[in-house]
Amino acid sequence: MSNEAFDDRYELREFAPGTDDQGAPNAETEGWMQAVGLGFHEPHPGDEHAARMVGHFVEDDNTWLGAYVRHPQPGSVDETWPAGTFAWFHKALSWGDGSSIDTQAISAVTVRPTERRRGILRRMMTHALERGVADGYAMASLTASEGTIYRRFGFGSAIRERAVRVRRDRALPFLAPTSGTVAVVTPEWLAGGVGRSVFDRFNARTPGSMVRNAGTWPVALGLLGLDGEPAKGVRAAVHRPDGSDEVDGYVTWRVAEGATRDSDTVLTIVDLVYATDEAYLSLWEFLLSIDLNDVVKYSRSRLDDPIVAALGDNRAYDVEHEEDHVWLRVLDVPRVLASRPYAVDGSLTLAVTDALGFTTGTYRLDVLEGRGSVTRVTNDVDAAGSDLQLDVADLGALLIGSVSPRTLASAGLLRAVDPAAPALLAAMLTPLRTPHGITYF
Ligand SMILES: CC(C)(COP(=O)(O)OP(=O)(O)OC[C@H]1O[C@@H](n2cnc3c(N)ncnc32)[C@H](O)[C@@H]1OP(=O)(O)O)[C@@H](O)C(=O)NCCC(=O)NCCS
Structure with missing residues (x-):
């Protein structure tokens, strides 16, 4: 589609999300959120969760972009929802030595199925990166839902992740002793500040780590589910080094019983954050020692996971899936x-x-x-x-x-x-x- 034809069909609007007098998303914000929900097959949030989400978007200082159809068909959602959505905000990327670089973090990229392949993504991306350069960003970043979309725009897959499963029956004892103590705590206690301070230490020492969105925290700490409802059955534990009161790692998890007598009961890690290697190892050892459970699953594992070397039987560890995680655009x-x-x-x-x-x-x-x-x-x-x-x-x-x-x-x-x-x-x-x-x- 030529530039003129594109501009005849769509209007690109940049705005900041916001609320009305009652704290609910304002009309522009509501339409944009509806369009993102459609793109990612997510149910529209209830009033309370929608208001909370907008609060998080404002806290993260989001800039939103919508591509609006100029002449909507009668009755179509185009009257209020954008056909394309795009967002960006600041996000620092850690180099692992305590220093970091600010990135233009890109998110919420969707294009309505009826408007695909007419150049909406290309136009939104070009607009956003030009704005990023004008605003002084030296790098852009994103996490992708598909692996083939972003290279054409200069993004490279800089870090990968693995979904792994470890069978309990062959995992312990570890080959080397762990140190420190593990204590079970409540998610509420963790949310009192300890969880975030452990993350700050993890982030500073870990190359490739990025600060988190405000909306990530209640889910990571086990307070809310992804649907914004109170999380059910999420447990939490922390690690402290020997002779220290300071928490240097935490884990949150949930357990799902096997549906039948023959199927595995699975413990799934919700979040695992460690400021020391000892904390990472000890928290894994703790999870693998929990009874009435067959398998521990973790979907955010790194390549070269030291747990493989630590396990009593390295074959207890299986990689279920590996894929791209963060993409960077210089x-x-x-x-x-x-x-x-x-x-x-x-x-x-x-x-x-x-x-x-x-x-x-x-x-x-x-x-x-x-x-x-x-x-x-x-x-x-x-x-x-x-x-x-x-x-x-x-x-x-x-x-x-x-x-x-x-x-x-x-x-x-x-x-x-x-x-x-x-x-x-x-x-x-x-x-x-x-x-x-x-x-x-
Ligand atoms: C991916 C998506 C945003 C593309 O939007 P679009 O407006 O149709 O894309 P454009 O018309 O601007 O196409 C831009 C380029 O990307 C290519 N492209 C678009 N979607 C692609 C896909 N899913 N896979 C591979 N290439 C794709 C086009 O062929 C085009 O290539 P070219 O410019 O080199 O000829 C859209 O399909 C979508 O909303 N998908 C569902 C949500 C999603 O996956 N979002 C990504 C979140 S990270």
């Missing part, structure tokens, strides 16, 4: 590369292609004493004058250090004449510890 190469720590010093020149044009150019990265400085050598892709050539999506994929440049070279996505170049970049980008993302948005 908008300003010098600022992004200068913001992260490096494990090894060195110099490399990178030629970056970018179909949307934000970052196209050739850049020299010099790392000295673990800090990078970047100069833009030319505004062109100078393949001959560079050590490495890659698309901006693959630069995003590499950034956290979870995806190796050598892997991308093997996949044909990163090109280098000298194989030492991807190896040097891999060494430079080695993260402080295994990246782990437990934040959805």
